[in-house]
Amino acid sequence: DPSFLTVRDLYVQFKTEDGVVKAVDGLSFGLDRGRTLGIVGESGSGKSVTSMAVMGLHDPRYSEVSGEVWLDGENLLTATPRRMEALRGRKVAMIFQDSLSSLSPFHTVGSQIGEVLTKHTGASRREARERAIEMLARVGIPQPKLRVDAYPHEFSGGMRQRAMIAMALVCDPELVIADEPTTALDVTVQAQILDLLKALQEETGSAIIMITHDLGVIADVADEVMVMYAGRAIERGTRREVLKAPGHPYTWGLLASMPHLATDPDSPLRPVRGTPPSLLTLPSGCPFHPRCDYADRVPVDLCSTERPDLHPRTGHSSACYLSQTVKDQIRG
């Protein structure tokens, strides 16, 4: 397997008072350097849990993780906590939605960026400060020499997000996981931040996992796309394949709820109705069947009895029993 990142049969379960929550239920994917994988789905689909598992950020007291997460030849799921601590920030880094809770209010932006560098490279205070200024400039913060001594609350939301990106990227990590990094920002700032991530990726050749509920973000940055539903991947392909020729009714629904992405304004497709299933009691068969408008187009109750899978090899695939002919009819 030539992929830089290879996730194989990942399962994450939480023990709760009400039973076992299957947050990630058998997930496999790969990602090469310099590429961006967009993971899209509603909240509770397992996107964030997947990223936390890859980062080794699960509390073993409450969760059980199994499978393999190979990064550059090393299985992160069997790495020691100490090893993971050394990898986080240097080799893999994460950018979260909420910069306020990721940045400490009590330390200057510059010292927080510098601290990451000092921790991983043993850089001196002076080197760390210089590098923090350089990073602030790189992420487009004006007057970096002044801003380096500012506190997070002195920054606007967009600037804080840039500062967090600077902190995540200061050691040039090879894998960056961005979890809804622009959700809290207005559209203009959102576009700027996504452009910035793309530009930084071109400079460094890092692999990026972009986690989002927003297909608009996917359309902007993803090379490959994985659509998640109830802890599983239900469609995967290149951005073009998934956005232009989506194969799963759930993906159709997501696209229909994003009018500006629709290629055909007269498309008969509708946004997804209903709510995601409880991960405590997943529906039998296709987990999407209680919300699917097309289950009656599949013979012998297959949708409610047998769980469909993605094709095991790479390429565009959707976990749905509808034949291509019927899909083409439905999509008009």
Ligand code: SF4
């Ligand atoms: Fe709908 Fe059946 Fe396809 Fe699931 S397998 S998405 S229920 S048609």
Ligand code: MG
């Ligand atoms: Mg989330």
